Amino acid sequence: MNLLPPARTAVAFVTAALLLGTAAPAWAHVHVHADQEVAPGARNVEMTFxxxxEKASARTVGVRIEAPQGVRGMRAERVAGWTVEPAGxxxxxxxxxxxxxxxxxxxxxxxxxxxxxLPTGVSELAFVASQRYDDGEVVTWDQKTVAGRPEPEHPAPVLSLTGATAADSVTGLDASWTAAVVCGVLLLLAAAGLPVARSAARRRGAAAG
Structure with missing residues (x-):
């Protein structure tokens, strides 16, 4: 078995760390989840956004959620310190x-x-979330996440429904989580190989001397 030289191992370690660092910020976006599995056509569904x-210099003072076509009767639950706005x-x-x-x-x-x-004949629900800051800026989370492509800057919050295919399910937060796990594994493997490679280098140096 050929071990990586220390220099190559160090490069692998740094690369994995950089990949992990770029994957982590993707978690910080508006996302949606349900405590139980949700099927197409389900009634009386509760979900949490x-x-x-995301701005160090401003505060979020307004939130608005728009459901996709086919959704019927969406109601906001009261949140302490916030006022529920009338439905559009x-x-x-x-x-x-x-x-x-x-x-x-x-x-x-x-x-x-x-x-x-919920509507029938769909595998996921893509919502549009608007986030208003006290400096006047409004950020809209409505961009579609496409498998195999970099995550957009403002991905739409997506809820996968029961019966969705694997490709449909790996969107939004799921895709970010998968990337982070893969990068984490690479980071651990690189870290584990570094001391072994150094030990092997020392043995070769002693044998040469």
Missing amino acids: HVPN AGDGARTVGWSGGAIGGEDGAEFVVHIDR
Whole structure:
């Protein structure tokens, strides 16, 4: 078995660390999850949106969630310190929002919604989240994540439904988590190989002397 020379091992270690560092920030975006599996056409569904504050110089003071076509009867649950905004007129009760609160620093907050009925014939639900800061900026999370391509800057929060294919499921947060796990494994393997390579180099040096 040929061991990597110390220099190559060090390069592998640094590369893995850089990959891990670039994967981690992808976790910091608006994402959605449900405590139980959700199937197409399900009724009375509860899901939670996690909204992180991403600006050190501003606070998040408004959040708005828009559901995709086919979703019926979405309602916002009250959140301490926030005011639930009225549903948008004429949108089929597919938009909810909160205002009056604040998320500062590197904190995040969770916003729960209840949906009367989900559409059928779909494998996932891609929402649009709008995040308003107290400096006036509004960030919209609506970009589609495509398998095999870099994650967009503002990916839409996506909830995979029961029965979705593996390719459909690895989107949004799932894709970021998979990349982080792979990079973490590479980092551990590189770290484990470094002392072995150094020991082998010392033995070769002693034998040469």
